[in-house]
Amino acid sequence: IFYYAVTFFQSAGIEKEDAKYANLGVGSIMVLMTLITVPLIDRLGRRVLHLVGLAGMFVMSVMIIVAQNIDTDGSKIFLVVATLGFVVFFAFGPGSIPWMIIGELFSQGPRSGASSICVFV
16 A cells, blocks of 8 residues: 555546545554554553554455445545555554564664664565
């Protein structure tokens, strides 16, 4: 969704200018939800966040498929909302948790090099 969002929205029938704004919403929600998720990791735990994120991504994926196969004016808005919901759940679990684990896995000495390798891969 992140790499081809504009094309994805255009194929759903959204005009190019509106698709660019929808893509801006995708990036904004990703940043906002990552900032919200960081304090929740300590309170709820990584497992809960990851499972909730995966379950939500599954539901939103089904909603995206339904929205793509409905041919009404409201389906465009439904597709954008379902896509943004997918991004929310991704940022809630699978998107932000790996970044926190890198710092916990390595001791202070090799942490910077290990983080660089993990981000590169």
